[in-house]
Amino acid sequence: MNSIRVRLFAILLISTGALWLCAAVWIYGSTQRHLEKVLDARLAEAARMVSSLLTDHQINPAVAAKALPDSAENDFEDSSSSYARQLSCQIWSLHGQLVGRSESAPGTSLASHRNGFAETEIDGVPWRVFAVVNEKLGVRVLVGDSIAMRERLVSDVVKGLLLPAVTILPLLAVMIWLSVGRGLSPLDRLARALSKRRETELHPLPEGSAAKEITPMISALNGLFNRVAEARQRERDFTAYAAHELKTPLAGLKTQAQIAIMAQDRSIQEKALGHIVSSVDRTSRMVRQLIDMAAVDTSEEAHESEGVDVDGVVHEVARELEPKAESRCVILDCSQAASGAIMDVNRTLTRLAIRNVLENAIQHTLPHTVVTAATRRIDGVVSVAIADRGPGIPPDEHRRVTERFYRGASAGAGSGLGLSIVDMAVQRLGGRLSFSNEDGFAVTLSFPMQSGTIRAENSTCANLCEHAAAPR
Amino acid sequence: MRLLVLEDDEVLLDGLAVGLQLMGFTVDTVTRAADALAALESDRFDAAVLDVMLPDGSGMDVLGAIRRNGDRTPVVMLTAKDQVADRIGGLDAGADDYVGKPFDLDELAARLRAVMRRREGRAEKTLSWKGVVLDPSRMAVAVDGTPVRLSRHEFTILHALMINPGHIVSRANLEEKLYGWQEDVESNTVEVHIHKLRTKLGSSLIETVRGVGYRVRID
Numbered sequence: 211m212n213s214i215r216v217r218l219f220a221i222l223l224i225s226t227g228a229l230w231l232c233a234a235v236w237i238y239g240s241t242q243r244h245l246e247k248v249l250d251a252r253l254a255e256a257a258r259m260v261s262s263l264l265t266d267h268q269i270n271p272a273v274a275a276k277a278l279p280d281s282a283e284n285d286f287e288d289s290s291s292s293y294a295r296q297l298s299c300q301i302w303s304l305h306g307q308l309v310g311r312s313e314s315a316p317g318t319s320l321a322s323h324r325n326g327f328a329e330t331e332i333d334g335v336p337w338r339v340f341a342v343v344n345e346k347l348g349v350r351v352l353v354g355d356s357i358a359m360r361e362r363l364v365s366d367v368v369k370g371l372l373l374p375a376v377t378i379l380p381l382l383a384v385m386i387w388l389s390v391g392r393g394l395s396p397l398d399r400l401a402r403a404l405s406k407r408r409e410t411e412l413h414p415l416p417e418g419s420a421a422k423e424i425t426p427m428i429s430a431l432n433g434l435f436n437r438v439a440e441a442r443q444r445e446r447d448f449t450a451y452a453a454h455e456l457k458t459p460l461a462g463l464k465t466q467a468q469i470a471i472m473a474q475d476r477s478i479q480e481k482a483l484g485h486i487v488s489s490v491d492r493t494s495r496m497v498r499q500l501i502d503m504a505a506v507d508t509s510e511e512a513h514e515s516e517g518v519d520v521d522g523v524v525h526e527v528a529r530e531l532e533p534k535a536e537s538r539c540v541i542l543d544c545s546q547a548a549s550g551a552i553m554d555v556n557r558t559l560t561r562l563a564i565r566n567v568l569e570n571a572i573q574h575t576l577p578h579t580v581v582t583a584a585t586r587r588i589d590g591v592v593s594v595a596i597a598d599r600g601p602g603i604p605p606d607e608h609r610r611v612t613e614r615f616y617r618g619a620s621a622g623a624g625s626g627l628g629l630s631i632v633d634m635a636v637q638r639l640g641g642r643l644s645f646s647n648e649d650g651f652a653v654t655l656s657f658p659m660q661s662g663t664i665r666a667e668n669s670t671c672a673n674l675c676e677h678a679a680a681p682r
Numbered sequence: 683m684r685l686l687v688l689e690d691d692e693v694l695l696d697g698l699a700v701g702l703q704l705m706g707f708t709v710d711t712v713t714r715a716a717d718a719l720a721a722l723e724s725d726r727f728d729a730a731v732l733d734v735m736l737p738d739g740s741g742m743d744v745l746g747a748i749r750r751n752g753d754r755t756p757v758v759m760l761t762a763k764d765q766v767a768d769r770i771g772g773l774d775a776g777a778d779d780y781v782g783k784p785f786d787l788d789e790l791a792a793r794l795r796a797v798m799r800r801r802e803g804r805a806e807k808t809l810s811w812k813g814v815v816l817d818p819s820r821m822a823v824a825v826d827g828t829p830v831r832l833s834r835h836e837f838t839i840l841h842a843l844m845i846n847p848g849h850i851v852s853r854a855n856l857e858e859k860l861y862g863w864q865e866d867v868e869s870n871t872v873e874v875h876i877h878k879l880r881t882k883l884g885s886s887l888i889e890t891v892r893g894v895g896y897r898v899r900i901d
Contacts, residue, residue, distance in 0.1 A: 454735075457762035458691045461784035465697030468787040472704055482700065489693045617690070617737050 214397075218390045223383055230379075234372050242364045249360060250327060253340040256297060257353040261344045264301070264351070296359055298337075300352045309349055320352045329357070396421040400428070412439040448507070448614070452500050455615055455626070459493040495569075499627040502562055503614075506634045515554045520592055521547045523557070524583050527565045531572055539577045542568075546584035551592045553657060555639050563635040564594060566628045567653045571598035574651070593656040602651030612643065629653075683798065683818070683838065684708040684859045686730040688718040688744065689760065690737055697787075698731065705791045706821045706834055710862045715739035722748050726858060727755055729794050729801075734761035734772070742775055749776040756797035758790070795819055802845050809844040811898055814883060816844050823883075830882050835860050839875050843888060843898050852895035 298315035302308055311317070321330045321339040330337050339354035403415065414432040417425055463486055470482040524547040535542050553560070564583075571581045575598035583596045603611055610616050612633035615626040629643075632655070636643045641657035685707045689695040692713075699709045710727070712718045715736045722730060722744070732741035745757055756778045761768065764782025772780045778797040781790055795818050799807065809816040813826045821837055823830045832840065842851050842859050856872050876888060876896060889899040 454762035457783040458694060461760075461762075462691055462694035462697055464784045465694060465701050465787050469697055469701045469704065472701070472787075478700060478704075482697070485693050485696060492693075 215387075215390050215394055218394075219383075219387050222386045222390070226382065226386075227379070230375055234368065234375075237371055238364065238368045241367050245360065245364055245367070249355065250338070250340070253297070253327070253338065253353050253355065254342075256299070257340045257342045257351045260299060260301070260353065261342050261349075261351045264344055264347055264349065297353055297355050302350045302352065304343070304348045304350060315354075320354045324350065330354075396424055400424060404431075412436075412442070445507075448503075451615055456493070456496065459489055459496065463489050463493070496627065499566070499631060502566070503627055503631050503634070506559060506562060506631055506638065515556050517552045518555050518557045518560050520551050520553055520560070520585050520594060521549060523561050523564055524568075524585060524594060527561065527568055528583060530565070531568055534569070535572050535581070538572060538575075540572050540575055541580045542572070542583070543580050544583040546582065547594075549585035549587040549592060551585065551587045553592055553659060555657065559635040559639050563632045563639070563655055564596075566632045566635075567594075567596045567655065570628045571596050571600070571651075571653070574598060574600035576600055579650075591656050591658045593654050595652055595654045597650055597652035599650040602647040603645060605647065608645050611645075683728045683794075683841065684726070684862070685710065685794065686718065686721055686725075686727045687711045688715065688731065688736070688741060689713065689733040690735075691733075694783075698790075701787045702791060702794075705787070706818070706837060707791070707794070708838065708859060708862050710864075715741065715744050718744050719747055722753060722755065723751070726855070728859070729756040729758065729778075729798050731758050731760050731790070731794070732777075734759060734763060742772065745772075745775055745777055754801065756794075756801045758793055758797060760785070760790075792819060809841070811844055811847050812887070814844070814887060816841060825883055832879070832882065833875075835871075836875050836879050836882075839872070840879055840883075843896060847898040848900040850891050850895045850897045855895070 297312070298320065299312040300308060300315050300320050301310045302319065308317075308319075316332050318332060320332065320337055321328045321341055323339075323341055324343055325341055328339050328341070330339055336357040337354040338357055338360070339352055341350055341352050343350045400415070400420075412435045414435055415428050417428050417432065420428050466482045466485045466489065470479050470486070473479045473482065524544050528542045528544050532542065568581070568583060575581050579599035581596065581598045583594065586593045586595070611629045614630045616630070617626040632653070633643050636655050636657075639657060641655055644654045644656070646652045646654070683706065685702060687695065687698045687702070687709055689698060689711070690713050695711050695713065699711050702709045710721065710725075712721055713736075715738050718730070718732065718741075721727075732744055734741045741759060741761070745759070748755065748757075757776070758779045758781055759772045759777045760781050760783065761772070762783045764780070769780045778800065779793045781793060795807070799805075807817065807819060809818070815824045816837075817823075818841060821832075821834070823832050823837065823840065838859055839856055842856060853872050860871070860875075876890070879888060886899060889897055891897060
């Protein structure tokens with residue numbers, strides 16, 4: 211049952227019905243008990259009345275017995291004839307001789323007991339009889355009424371109560387149905403307001419006027435709107451920023467191209483063309499980093515993890531960057547990338563992080579120096595440390611270098627994106643990025659892994675390392 | 683026409699320096715806002731080209747600081763942010779012009795000449811005095827309609843003197859306009875250029891004020 215309205219309706223109707231049923235049973239029981247008590251009291255009173263009338267006024271018992279049902283008949287005549295002749299009275303001598311009886315009373319004895327209440331059956335009809343013995347006159351007065359009559363009385367009372375209730379039940383159902391609909395109207399209004407919105411309308415829903423029960427949902431929705439709006443803003447900022455950042459290298463390219471066209475001097479021309487070539491390289495790196503950054507930013511598959519051989523990734527990236535290292539006369543040494551660790555992480559992000567750090571190191575280390583990449587596994591923490599022999603980054607800038615497009619005063623030709631990508635990727639991988647300036651610059655990516663996510667690998671990758679660290 | 687260029691991108695800075703030099707400007711370059719501020723305080727420039735986004739601050743801050751100090755050097759802002767709001771912000775902050783990246787080198791040079799012209803209080807693009815016409819945009823000089831070929835340094839000196847005929851321009855001032863920081867100044871070079879100018883344009887145009895400098899003769 212998916213409709214809240216139908217569900218509420220059913221719940222309300224069933225529970226109301228059940229309550230009514232319980233109430234009816236209760237009313238039936240208590241009415242029966244009370245009536246019984248009242249009628250019993252009446253029986254006893256009537257019997258005693260007859261007995262005392264006989265004693266005090268010496269009334270002829272036969273007449274006395276006859277008088278009683280008449281009064282009873284008069285009592286009920288007005289209300290309902292079905293309750294006429296409710297009581298029957300017999301007066302027996304103690305010797306077992308019928309002295310007198312009321313009109314409605316049977317000829318046979320109503321009961322054989324001497325005193326008090328008893329239930330008997332005469333001609334298949336159950337009776338409730340009260341007997342009282344008048345010792346002075348030597349008679350026994352029996353007053354009884356039919357149990358069937360009593361039951362009819364009880365059921366009439368209950369019926370009188372239940373009938374209106376049952377009649378209004380359909381009405382109640384309609385009311386419940388309408389009330390539930392009305393009660394749910396804030397939800398309808400909310401749904402209508404939401405469905406009318408376009409994808410760009412991310413302003414919060416008004417919380418103040420909403421019903422208390424849907425306020426949590428509205429605040430949750432507003433929270434979501436907020437996050438989506440922030441994400442969109444971030445994307446817009448990023449796009450704008452990226453476009454701006456590309457304008458500077460483009461301006462450089464255009465200027466150098468104009469110089470190449472304009473200059474008469476061949477050496478100036480050649481220098482300008484050289485600048486164009488290096489600028490195109492730099493700009494394409496920046497474009498690649500922008501794409502990387504967008505990939506990390508939107509990476510849905512960050513949760514997709516697989517067993518990643520960290521050493522393997524380091525060697526793979528090192529092989530890829532070999533030409534670049536060669537062109538800058540830099541030696542890549544990853545002989546210490548032999549932790550044998552396998553991490554259950556996202557491969558693309560891991561690769562991206564390692565590649566950017568290694569590329570940075572090659573870019574910024576001094577020519578004819580060695581860039582080392584080492585992996586370690588200590589106390590459940592896998593770390594990848596990449597060290598160069600460059601000028602490094604001043605400690606006061608460490609905090610800011612991971613900001614997008616932040617270029618340190620000494621960064622030179624960088625895009626200001628590399629470490630930002632690394633930081634984002636490492637964070638997504640649940641790791642940490644740290645820098646140190648000792649004897650050059652070292653960047654360490656450490657991944658504290660929950661138990662079970664790191665598997666030691668038996669086979670060592672020493673062979674691979676030798677290849678990458680081959681002396682030149 | 684001595685320029686200060688503040689730009690942190692190496693390739694663009696080199697392009698600006700070489701390109702503007704080819705167009706007859708003497709160019710000094712800095713890559714940090716602090717250096718630009720120091721240079722503008724200590725040296726005199728005919729105009730400055732300031733990049734907005736820099737690693738150690740903003741070209742806008744440099745602009746604000748020099749304007750607060752009463753420095754009226756014409757300034758052209760160079761920036762990737764060239765939305766209308768950015769342009770308005772830049773111009774209101776005291777910039778004389780605003781050029782968005784990427785730009786055309788010729789356009790930048792023309793804008794620089796225009797802001798310098800405005801600062802000198804001229805509307806026409808050429809300078810002329812007694813039949814000598816100097817066109818900064820083409821680096822061309824003509825005497826009575828006949829073109830005269832001048833070297834870049836000769837042109838610069840003549841330009842400086844012709845902006846205000848009759849005003850004395852000191853030798854040091856002329857040297858400043860001729861040489862950027864990177865170039866070595868030879869001791870008698872201004873005299874050499876003046877001598878050549880007199881040979882090409884006639885000896886009566888430029889007058890030496892002994893011990894002070896040079897001027898264009900007005901009587």
